[in-house]
Amino acid sequence: MKKKIAYLTATALACVTIFGAASCGNKGGDSVADLEIYFCQSGAGTEYFEKIVDAFKVKNPDINVVEPLIVNSDYNYLKTALESGASGNSADLMFGYLPKFRYFQNMLEPIDDVLDSTLQGESMTIREKLGGVMKDFAVDGVNYYLPSTVSAGGIVYNKTLIDQTLGTDWNIPRTTTELAKLAADLKSEGVTPFIHNSNGGYWSYSLDVWWAQYSTVEEYNNFWQAKSGDKQPSLEVFKQEGRLKALEVLETLISPEGYVVDGSNSWTHTLAQTQFVNNRGAIMPNGGWLQNEIASNSAAQGKEFLMMKIPVISSLKDVLGIGESTLAKLVDYVDGVSVEAPEFNSSKGLTNEQVLQRVREARGLVATSSYELGAFIPNYATAKEAAKRFMKFFYSDEALQIAVDTLKSQPVAKFSDGREIDMSSWNSFMKSHFAYQQSGKYLFKKFSYELFYKTDLTESFVSKPELSLSAQGSAKKTAKEFFDDDFNDISRRWEQLLSIAGLK
Template sequence: MRKRKWLKAIGASVLAASMLAGCGTSSNGGSEPNGAAGEGQPFENMELEVAVFQGGYGREYWDGIAESFMADHPGTKINITASPKIADIVRPKIVAGNPPDFMYISGSDNTPILDGLIKDHALLDLTELFNEPAAEGGEALKEKILPGVLESPSISPYGDGKIYLAPFNYGVMGLWYNKALFDGKGIKAPATWDEWFQLNAAAKENNRALFTYQGLYPGYLEEMIVPAIYSVGGQEALDQFFNYDPEFWKSEAFTTVWGNLERIASEDNALMKGTVALNHTQAQTAFMQGQAMFIPNGTWFEDEMKDAPREDGFQFGFLGVPAFQSGDPVLALTNVEQMVIPAKAKNPELAKEFLKYVYTDKSVQLNAEKSKAVMAVKGAPDLAKSSLSETTYNVYKAVDNGMMAVAGTFKPVAKGSKYNPSEEVYSPISSLMNKQMTLEQYSSKMVEIYTDIQAELAQSGTES
């Protein structure tokens, strides 16, 4: 199943390469020190409580970076609590007003706790921290972060430009193809949707359909839908989509993007036969065996399917998502994990110093070595290169070198809502692809649902 560890959004941005570096250390001192840290700057409290999600990435990175931090900041002590169910561990502490000093929260079972902290305004304002010099010195810490990340709603959740969540690992999603086939046959990767559909002729010549997807899990289609919405209507359209504006379902963005899906379902040879009934493994294997030219997926794809059968010479190739207009950039969906410091943390100054340390070059390299992950930091793919497969490295470099990255996440619904927005939006696509539902029916259904969700939010007092 897809490893959706990269939760929340970074907003639309062109992610450029280059790495900022320097020397020296910055720290935030307390008034009554009992030890030294950094460049001799003291902290009031030298002990830090850190709670982290222990999922597919494990906990080795966090143990390693804590050890490195303590060595570089003599006298400090970091206590790591790691668990796949980290929310269950920290929730009682948060309720009691005694949260950890620093948290990395991920995993679908855990992330609702972040929504609660945001709703309760219970996170520390990190804006000034990102304006300070990085731990290595030089320019401000914010200059190390990929463009657009710090401005996104999931990092700056109140729309006031202030930063309350810090970005961590990120993943890249879009359409994939067999690079060996394309190179061997001289097939050019499409930059627009018109070019993409024109490749149906090449698909036929090579005895395959143009497209397949993980039919029983139509949520995978967000990896092409979200960038496509941005391609048509920009951030305004994405905001409508993710914030439950019923007008989205009457807009050009809807008719163009979902019209693309309807075209795939209707055009001869465009959709691989039987796709809608396939699970993720079946569809991905069929793609790798040469039954379809393209499939949506993310940077976990190669590792997830490392033992799956494939056609001779198969090589993973990442396309991204084509643009609708010639000359517009190819896009990709990018999700970013988050780190936070609770507002009631007992040791916020040392927590901030530790957060800055997470963005150092050696931390980025250690994270790649121990977790095979890439942080949302400029130049991170090159720092992580020795720990990544060639395919994964090339995907991250495509984004790092200028592929436009967009992302988004649905605004939290009202507490107790009967709606799961992702399910409501993506599940009906199966009926569209089976030609059991028209675009007009789809639109009408979603206008009703978005209107209901807005009404629930208004009644609960959380309307935007």
């Protein structure tokens, strides 16, 4: 495949007009038939996108896709480009990390006509192919932003290393207590259980799931609306007990000395992943993109890396009035491992069906931040119709199949013909990632309330808890100390945040 990607780094900001200078991919005359695309590179790489562009060009010879495509992985660069307007940003179509797209909606083109299109030879509109998730992206009933990829994050383990250490009869943890037990077993055999990195924040996937498991998905979503009971905005959402319970799980896993590989807290995600495939650490918070990022690493050859479903938070048992053993058996039942549910009685007065429903919800959560990566059209773009035609093609069955074949992952939208996905050529890691993707309902942050999309509140916590909980010496914090510090930080800035968000 010919090289047709122009990589822009922070040092490339010498191109003051972002895309307007010739060396940054200017399309010259800004013709309505000249389509310039900005593509924000993520862990999925660029190959699948290049192939989709090639297929689009075959189907649309009347549109000139300007090459090289412009690629960057920095959110601030994309934000600067978008805000620079037509004089500085010549891109007609942009794919990138813009979770707070509502903040930029006055710069974006409405694309409901794209969503309501049915492509030739297909039986579903693009809106139908994307499913109910689109309601989370609408702004006053209008759509400006479409999700462009869907990769799951969670827990990856080196099965080869664990088998060599514990034998092959160990079990995948069903609960967080069992995950902690696995970590202790590994440590007792001289293997460091966990490895993470300083800035990837990959523990956030599990933390958010544990939080939602304990508090319920409804309460998790209420947090992102700053809603507590009838009050909105409410500072009290930052005190949701599920947030603390999730932190306590992480504290149990990574706080003990020697449970995290030395140096992890200062490593980049790429260095941490390299160390992980070299058997330094048996378990790593990561996601489906790992396969692409370690594909060229010879140390990964001959080793089996797999994703596990995020274990159910054990403190849920206290909410449900059941024991740890019953919780684990209920997980087996929900997973289809057991044919019959265990017999139990809830000390909280809940019916068996109520308990089972909570466990089913908890076990069925799949963490993703991929909906923060999307496609959008600047409303000042020259080639809007060409951009919309490409956007339609991007969600076509043909383009979805290209993405599946290249990324070996679940596509971002449904196939209109309901075809089965052929995984015969996939390795075990990608199959485990796909199984995780298929195992339940996606949980993701929804930046639809002003408190979050107009302020600097982007993550579930102000700072990264894994760094404080796994630190040694004076920098170390307990889960409760971190939780309290996080709340105090928000509380101290509360009036300022409300003012910035326009909520006072």
